[in-house]
Every structure is written in C-alpha cells, then in structure tokens.
Amino acid sequence: MRKALLDTDTTSEFLRGNPKVTGKAHEYLHEFGFLTISIITYYEAMHGFLYKDAKKQLANYLAFADKSEIVSFTQRSARLSAQM
DSSP: OOOOOBOHHHHHHHHHTOHHHHHHHHHHHHHHSSOEEEHHHHHHHHHHHHHHTOHHHHHHHHHHHHTSEEEOOSHHHHHHHHHO
C-alpha cells in the first residue's frame, strides 16, 4: 500500500463511519499507524465545527487530528502530496 493523503470529503466520511471509507482507513492505519491529512483539510473541518458550534464533533475531530499526520502546505509539501 502506498502512503495517501485524505481529502476533506474522505476525512468527513471516515469520521461519519462510512463503512466503505472506514474499512480502507483501518487497513491504512494497520500499515502506517496514522492517517494523513493536509493543513487545508484541518482548517476546513475546524472552520465548519466552529461555525456550527458543534462542540462534540469538534472534540472528536481534535482527538482524530492529534493521532493524524498533518501536512503543512508549502510548495514542497504540495509536490510531495501530489506524488502520494
């Protein structure tokens, strides 16, 4: 399995428990030990939860993010993300 960067929609489906996504995510977690998201995905989720004042979802997301690899957005990371 190759390392992958989850986009915002896939991350959202994972957090909602979509079986198609969670199955693949668990395979990935077994191999790498963490999921990888971009700082853009992190921002979009944080903005949405704060805008909706969704405290429980925000707490769950922060716990998820603490266990994830978050890729900063630089020109180098964009190139590396594109290669994933």
